[in-house]
Amino acid sequence: MIEIKNLHKGFNGEAVLKGIDARFEQGKTNMIIGASGSGKSVFLKNMLGLFEPDEGEIIYSGESLLDMDIDRKSDLRKEMGMLFQHSALFDSMTVEENIMFPLRMFSRMKLAERRERANEILERVNLVNLNKKMPSEISGGQQKRVALGRAIANNPQYLFCDEPNSGLDPKTATVIDQLIQEITHERNITTVIISHDMNSVMEIGETIVFLKDGLIAWEGSNKEIFKTDNEAVTDFVYSSDLFKKVRIAQNEGF
Helix, strand or coil, X not given: CEEEEXXXXXXXXXXXXXXXXXXXXXXXXXXXXXXXXXXXXXXXXXXXXXXXXXXXXXXXXXXXXXXXXXXXXXXXXXXXXXXXXXXXXXXXXXXXXXXXXXXXXXXXXXXXXXXXXHHHHHHHCCCCCCXXXXXXXXXXXXXXXXXXXXXXXXXXXXXXXXXCCCCCCHHHHHHHHHHHHHHHHHHCCEEEEECCCHHHHHHHCCEXXXXXXXXXXXXXXXXXCCCCCCHHHHHXXXXXXXXXXXXXXHHCCX
């Protein structure tokens, strides 16, 4: 679990995060949503320790990030997995080598053990026998699954996903969503997902934090978000014709 208490962060005298309190539950897909400029990325970078808050606390399983010494922060980073927006695979490495990279960096596994682990991961993300392929030789959806495999290679306690469906078609995006949720449940990971994709919110938003202007404007689940009367949320959610139709259908009892 990750707890956020009264988190503030600004740059050049301009406040970006203005006092955020949130809790991200273990074993659930926790989503951070909001319009561009709402503070999502800054929020994530504070949680990852890339930015230091101006005020507030970030607590990992009861332990404050700000109170950790360098060695403990290094250990914590080994417990984190990161799925980047554009996969961020190493172009010069094969699929297998990409997945083994964190194992080589952060574990004492021998080469044979790393390869065995890579094969287990490839089977889990449904990419069997693609070990020797280069990233340029596989599809965007397959690249995203390799990136997810790399993110979970070290059995992290915490998984962070930054716009995991960016650039994917709806069908492939749904596959990635379901895979993230399945892995979260199987491994009891605390998963935090930044997204603007309302299809993802509908599919896997077990807990949702909606940011607006650096503050939490609403919290709930994917079952609750379509029932809220919070104007900021409804403006965001029903900005597309598709979700306007969903709202109308719900109100008409379909």
